[in-house]
Amino acid sequence: MVPLEYRMAARVARALREAGEPRPARELAYRALAMPSVAPTQLERVIEPVLDGRFFREEGALGLWEWRYPFPQEGEVLVVLDLETTGLSPSENEIIEIALMRVEPGRVERFVRLVNPGSPIPPFITRLTGISSADVADAPDVYTALEEALVYLEGAVLVIQNAPFDLGFLRPRARRLGVKIHNEVIDTVQWARRALPRMRRRGLDHLIRAFEVSIETGARHRALGDVEATWTVAREMYYILTAGEPRRVLEV
Known part of the structure; x- marks a missing residue:
């Protein structure tokens, strides 16, 4: 509620x-x-x-x-990131879609890739995301997709809804490519604890409802749709938390 x-x-x-x-x-x-x-x-x-x-x-x-003042501030770079996966375990499941949005004042870049997990996508994941095994049959493997995606993270603060989940998948796979993800991270779940203190549940669906965010049909539980929604709720919460006093995101 x-x-x-x-x-x-x-x-x-x-x-x-x-x-x-x-x-x-x-x-x-x-x-x-x-x-x-x-x-x-x-x-x-x-x-x-x-x-x-x-x-x-x-x-x-x-x-x-x-x-009166922008989000992000001049000189800041944010990357909003989301993954879709075949399940909840980083060691037993695999990424099937990566999306991110790199935002800095006056410029926005988007990246999205389907990923072939190397095994059939479970039916319940297809029902949730709309992504089937046929959709990813010709997609790159996770390491090829990550090599493209990781370039966008350079110099950025990451903005992620429920960051431990996505980073649990992302960091070990990046390490296998010889890349350590050391970016600072903003978890929108933690921002929601302060911006919306009366909310008992802080999942993305609940934040979408709280801010009455408009979502295109079929976009929820697709990585880019969730990135766009996360960006919108993060922006709303930034202004709630700064309340007329411009601050860099890591100072909020």
Whole structure:
């Protein structure tokens, strides 16, 4: 269950992005919260408790700090990464898809590769991801795919949802290529503990619901779709946690 105030805040943020400029709280409450039965004089009281660190006040209007400072900061490079695998065990299962998004101010690069795991993909994984053994029959093996992917990690802070899982697969395979992954890591699960303290569950599906992130049909549980979703929720949480005080990601 996602606390209602988180979803209400997401709707206020969306209404502001649609407006593209600061708007009165009363107007935002009416537009975003669909509460025409509430008296106009009470609307601002309704909206006030849901506002978090993403919002600023200016001359009686509300705005978004994302309009005032960027994420990431100048000189920072982030790589959002996700893997799809044949199971939960790094020693017994294999990667079947790698995706990442390298983000720096003014530039975004995306990388995605299907991977041939060298054995049949279990039916329940195909049901979950939509990736079948036929899809990966002509795909490169994990080491060939990793040689391409690891180039994008240079000089970057990694942003990963539930980082221990992905790194558990990634690091030992990179070592076999003679590469040590020593990048700093931001785990969005840990950010969620502070940004959304009333959330009992912090899986990606729950964060997507809390921020009302729009996901294309079939994109969830595909590596690039999950990368895009992780990037969106990380960005929202960055502004909640910085609350008008620009900081580099490792200082958040």
